[in-house]
Amino acid sequence: MATLFLPREKFNAWMFKLHSKFTIYYPAQVENKLHYKKVDENFFADPYFSIDKNLEKIRPTEPLKGFFYHPKEKVGGLDKKSKIEVTLDETPRIIIGAKNCDLRPLMVHQKMYLENELGEPFYKAQCDRTIIIATDCPVPAQTCFCNLVGLKPYPETGADIIISVLPTGYIFETANEKGESLLRDFNHLFQEATTADLTKRDEQRKQAVATLEDINPAKLRTDLSKAIYEKNEEDFWVESAKSCVECFGCLMVCPTCFCFLLYDDATKESGFNRYKIWDACYYAAYARVGGGMNTRPEFWKRFRNRFHCKFMNFPNDYNFYACSGCGRCYSVCMGKIDIRKILGAL
C-alpha cells in the first residue's frame, strides 16, 4: 500500500474535497479537552485553522466505540403483531485522529460481536460505513500506559489510513483499499514520502515509545491472568476499590467495555421499542436474576470482575488484553484509582 506525503498547506484542500462526499469527524478542542466534532463550514472559514495540534495530542475524551455502538440505540420492537424494522444508516463517514488505544478495542468488539455466530448487524453497519484515519500519538500523557498492555503509541491494526504529523506536513500510509480510495483522485496534492520524511517519523515514534517507558517503567507480570485468578483475598480488592464512589465513569469511558443491556420502552400503541444500551458490570443489578439471587452482590466482587474480564478471561479466550492502556478510566476517576497500581500490585 502507498506511503505518501501531503504538505501542510494542502491538508485543508484535501479535507475540503472529502467534505463534499463524506461526513467527517475530527478531534476538536472544547475548553481544554478534545472531543470528536463534525467538520462543517466553520472548519474551513479560518484560513489559519489547522488540526495539527489536535492530531498530535492523546486520544479524545470519549472512546471511539461510541461511533460504532451508541450509548442508546434502537434495535427492534413489536407493534402488536408487526415487527418494528430499524433502518441502518449507510451514509459513508470518515473519522480522523483515532489513536492506537482506540483501534485495539475494535478488535475486542470484533471478537464479541462480529465473530459471534449470530453477528451484530447494527455494529457491522457502522463499521462498514466508516473509514478510520488514525494518527500517531507522539506525546503520550502521564495517564497513558499502552506500552504495559503490549501496544505501540502509533496505529498498528484497524486503521484504513495512518497519518504521521511532521513539522512540514503529513505522511499518509494507506492500509487497505478503503484507505487508498480516499487518496486516488488527489495525485496533484500528494507527493512521494522521502526517506528523510520516514526517518523523521520513525524518530518521533521511537521518542514516543521512550516517553511511555519513562512514564511506566515497571512491566506487568507476564502471568497476569493467572495472578488475577489466584488473587481471591477480599481485603486486596476492598482496599483497591476503597476510594471508588461507584459513579462507574471508568466503564462508560472504557473503549473496550462491550457489555450492553436490552431495554424495552412501551409505545402508546401497546407495542414497544427495543434499545441496546451501554451497561457495566459494576452495577449491582448487572448479574442479578429474577428471583433476586446475585453472583456478585458485594461491590468488591464486581470491582474484581472488571479485572477478570479484561486481564484474565479475554487473554485466555483470545490471547490479548481487553485493555488498550488509554488511561481514560484513571482520567475520569473521582477516587483517583489507577488501574496500573492495582495490576502492578498483583
Place this chain on the structure above:
Amino acid sequence: MKNPFQPFPVTITDIIDETPTIKTFKLDLNHHKFSFDAGQFIELTIPGVGEAPFTPSSSPYDKGKIEMTIMKVGKVTSALFSLPVGSILGVRGPYGKRYPLEGFEGREVFIVGGGVGLAPLRSLFFALMHNVKKYKKIYIRYGARTSQDIVYKYQIPEWKSWKGVEVQQTIDVGDASWKGKVGVVTVLLEEIPGDVKNMIGVVCGPPIMMKFATMKLLEKGFDGSNIYLSMEKNMSCGFGQCGHCRMGKYFVCKDGPVLTWEQVKDIEDPFL
C-alpha cells in the same frame, strides 16, 4: 437484515394455574418457523415491560406451539401473570446448547427437580419419552415446598404409570392431604437404584437445592461429568454478546445454560 435482537410475536392460547405462584402459558407461534432442543432456552418479551430468559416446558417434538411454566418472581413475570389469553408476547431464540442425548443412550437418566425447576426438566423428560427405548430407565425425583406448590399435579400420576419411568416425590412441609414422603428433595437421593457410576444426573431447581442435590449425587458415586446442571444467570442477549451471564470461562447463555459439574466445579460459588 437478520436482527438477533428482534422477537417474533406469539399468542397466549391457554393459561394453566399450577400453584398460587406458578402458571403454565401455552403459546401459539403464529406459523413462525421455530424449533428447539431440550436444554435450550428462549427470551420471552412482555411487550412494554421487558424480556427474560425461560426454558420451554413442552416437548421439543410439539410443533407450532410451546408451553412455558413460569414462577412469578419479578417485574417481567408479574406483568405476564396479569395478561389474559389472547395477549401477544415476543419470542427470540432458541439459544444455548441442548442436552447431548446421544450420550444418554443405553443409560439410566436420573432427573432431580425442585419446585418450578421441574419445568425445563419436563421438556427433557418428554424428549426422552419420545425415544424411550433408547434409555435404560428414567427416574424422576421431585421436591416441592408444600403439596400446593407441586407443578403438573394433573400429569404426574400418569407419568408414574409409564413404562421405563419411576417417579418419586417429596414435599418439605407435610399436611393432612399428603400421603407421600416429607423432607427436602435430597431425602429422595438416599437410595439410588441402578448403575450409579454410569448414570446421567440432571438437576434443576433453586440454587440451594441444586447445590445439595449435586453434593449428594457426587457422594452417591455419580461422575461429575455426568451431572447436568441448569445454571440460572442474567442472560440479556442470549447469545454471548452482552456479557451479563459470564461465569468463569463460560457464557452461560452460549455454553450452557446446562453445564456439567465437571465444567463448573472450579468456579467460585457456581450456584450463586
